[in-house]
Amino acid sequence: MRVLTKPSFEDAKELVNAAIRNKQLTMLVGSCVVNYVGRAGSVLPEGERVVMLKPDGTLLVHQMKKREPVNWNPPGCEASARLGEEGLQLISTRERPKEKLLVLFRSLKLAASFELVDQEELYLVGSxxxxxxxxxxxxxxxxxxxxxxxxxxxxxxxxxxxxxxxxxxxxxxxxxxxxxxxxxxxxxxxxxxxxxxxxxxxxxxxxxxxxxxxxxxxxxxxxxxxxxxxxxxxxxxxxxxxxxxxxxxxxxxxx
Amino acid sequence: MRVLTKPSFEDAKELVNAAIRNKQLTMLVGSCVVNYVGRAGSVLPEGERVVMLKPDGTLLVHQMKKREPVNWNPPGCEASARLGEEGLQLISTRERPKEKLLVLFRSLKLAASFELVDQEELYLVGSxxxxxxxxxxxxxxxxxxxxxxxxxxxxxxxxxxxxxxxxxxxxxxxxxxxxxxxxxxxxxxxxxxxxxxxxxxxxxxxxxxxxxxxxxxxxxxxxxxxxxxxxxxxxxxxxxxxxxxxxxxxxxxxx
DNA sequence: CAATAGATGTCGTTC
DNA sequence: GAACGACGTCTATTG
The missing domain is CATH 3.40.1350.10 (Trna Endonuclease; Chain: A, domain 1)
Structure with missing residues (x-):
């Protein structure tokens, strides 16, 4: 587990890419712009959000409200972090259907990575x-x-x-x-x-x-x-x- | 913003309840059991997960995989944290339809709360x-x-x-x-x-x-x-x- | 991979 | 609140 508060873009980039390599879950909190092109296309201007990157490729961008992520990429996508001129870029893509999601962080409150141990599955009744x-x-x-x-x-x-x-x-x-x-x-x-x-x-x-x-x-x-x-x-x-x-x-x- | 790594249950409880009062977003990471009764019913045995509690009442429990939360409660629910014999209880309920979600943390890696400023809405094309x-x-x-x-x-x-x-x-x-x-x-x-x-x-x-x-x-x-x-x-x-x-x-x- | 239908669907919109 | 349909739906299942 690594937890960095108010990290530099550089440190956050390292944390994210290390987490991806090590199949860990990553959490980023900060101010960002989000762009998406794929089955549809979207623009989300700058604001503070929570971003979760799962080791299966899932990427979620959550605002303060609603159950649904405002933007996302589904399991199976490939993600990586890099430094851009304006901040930290988190890029997630997949082929078939071709989709691209970019989260550009302009500032960061938190960057954290976790290794989660969880063998359990949901048992549901009432279906x-x-x-x-x-x-x-x-x-x-x-x-x-x-x-x-x-x-x-x-x-x-x-x-x-x-x-x-x-x-x-x-x-x-x-x-x-x-x-x-x-x-x-x-x-x-x-x-x-x-x-x-x-x-x-x-x-x-x-x-x-x-x-x-x-x-x-x-x-x-x-x-x-x-x-x-x-x-x-x-x-x-x-x-x-x-x-x-x-x-x-x-x-x-x-x- | 408050970020506690490996917090005590007591400290985490205080953090969560303060975040709820102050309309902040809460993140908890740790090992937990989850039970749900409402439109359906479910049991999720102990494992390490990420829990997000939004100021609109949304509660999400995420495992390492999949885009969807394994358990959740939608916007409009009421949540609170308290100490139980076995750990930290996070309880979320709503009436109509009546639903109850309980997350019982047996151990905690992280507890954090954030005030997020975000006026922006998604602009989507291709619908x-x-x-x-x-x-x-x-x-x-x-x-x-x-x-x-x-x-x-x-x-x-x-x-x-x-x-x-x-x-x-x-x-x-x-x-x-x-x-x-x-x-x-x-x-x-x-x-x-x-x-x-x-x-x-x-x-x-x-x-x-x-x-x-x-x-x-x-x-x-x-x-x-x-x-x-x-x-x-x-x-x-x-x-x-x-x-x-x-x-x-x-x-x-x-x- | 395509196709089909369920889902604690969620969400917006309208009445 | 009830009803209706879209959704970047997602997800499981089957051929």
Whole structure:
């Protein structure tokens, strides 16, 4: 770990390039201009920001607000630092798509590099996949007599989350949404049902499953003879109990 | 600006809470456990990460890889630091939707806070809006005789990027994509065309405008009697010249 | 590599 | 606040 407060451009340059060589994470804080050309193009005039350069090539420029970086380059890019006439240049590029990002620091408050040890991965519950699992294991939640047959069933125009048959042998194409279903979800379902019913040459019902749905999405759904089934969100509450109790991390009890 | 290397939990707690009071940005680097419950739920076992707390309430937890934070809370959340039995707790919450994020630091490499002065906003070119502008100002790029009439025209099921009429008086609903058009864009256009042609009681052609299109999207488009018009990407190259020449920032000449 | 769809998406805009 | 669509979306997954 190296931490320099109010470093010279020269010292910061050395720190950054050493961090890149050693696969460390770099943080720079200071006043900078940012230019980007690639899939689009942008200019950000001078102001004070936080810049993070990750060993995988990711470069993030953060302002004081918002979750999103104001500028960035994604993983896989190549970065280097050098001295320009006006300050420290941080340049990040990639081919395919060709993109170039330049951060020109006019002054620096902080330059720091860290070696981070982290083997762990996120364990997440409450995704769409979890919702599909619930329905697959308890098909009556969709409808009495529903028999699930195939997940991620391919059609010419995309894949159906869950395919099965109802008690009468009609096909059932089911699209799941983990949050409130919107127009786009209805269009998606419609696309699958049209292709599949034509190809199979039999009636295929289309079911949209979500905890809620917007009113115009419901209207479009009904106009198209599709159906809506309400299923509550995946059991995050169960999960919450797991996090707070079974994992039993002290200090998390109030969480 | 305050920068503490290997701070005590107590000192870090004071730094964080002072930064929150003073609307400063906080950076913490160290080994931590992260738990989240809200729209979904997650557990991230102990590992070394970078945590950024912005004065607008944004909280980001970054690992060594990827552009995306492994955990976060969006703008508008309330955060505070306190001492727990096992270390420094950073807690961020919001109502509506209810979400809670806890970062429990077991050790700290760095705690720092910054006041950042930044009035500037990003100037971006190459968005979909720019592409629509190009077509609006030069309608023959779509088709000889095309007359643009209305932008963001409302339908019952979403809004059309650009509406107009062709030389024969047929309606034209045009959907633009700044990048490669995919199945979803075709479905979107189809949805608009179906609603509008029915409501207006006349033929409405649907045109998808994009620099490129996937093969199955094109197939679906043609099955549905819709049309594809290729228009190259917005003039980023012109922009590039602006950035590098007219702005004339020294140090950017090689950019 | 292309294509497809999910995401704790986030963000702007409009109603 | 709800709804809708763009995003330099990013990311995982599959062919």
């Amino acid at each position: 769409e996949r979890d919702l599909i699992n619930v329905a697959f294991n308890e098909p009556s939640l969709i409808e009495p007599g529903f028999k699930p047959l195939e997940r991620e069933k391919q059609t010419k125009y995309g894949m159906i989350d869950l395919y099965g048959v109802d008690r009468d042998g009609n096909g059932m194409a089911i699209e799941f949404k983990r949050g409130r279903a919107e127009l786009a979800g209805v269009s998606q379902l419609k696309r699958y049902v049209e292709e599949l019913s034509e190809r199979l040459g039999k009636r295929v019902r289309g079911i949209l499953v979500a905890p809620s749905i917007t009113s115009s999405a419901l209207k479009l759904l009904r106009e198209t003879q599709l159906e809506y089934v309400q299923i509550g969100r995946p059991p995050i509450y169960t999960f919450e109990r797991v996090v707070t109790r079974e994992r039993g991390q002290k200090g998390l009890s109030e969480f | 979909e809006r720019d592409l629509i502008n190009v077509a609006f100002n030069e309608p023959s790029l779509i088709e000889p005789g095309f007359k643009p009439l209305e932008r963001e025209k409302q339908t019952k099921y979403g809004m059309i990027d650009l509406y107009g009429v062709d030389r024969d008086g047929n309606g034209m609903a045009i959907e633009f994509k700044r990048g490669r058009a995919e199945l979803a864009g075709v479905s979107q256009l189809k949805r608009y065309v179906e609603e509008l042609s029915e409501r207006l009681g006349k033929r409405v052609r649907g045109i998808l405008v994009a620099p490129s299109i996937t093969s199955s999207a094109l197939k679906l488009l043609r099955e549905t009697q819709l049309e594809y018009v290729q228009i190259g990407r917005p003039p980023i190259y012109t922009f590039e010249r602006v950035v590098t020449r007219e702005r004339g920032q020294k140090g950017l000449s090689e950019f």
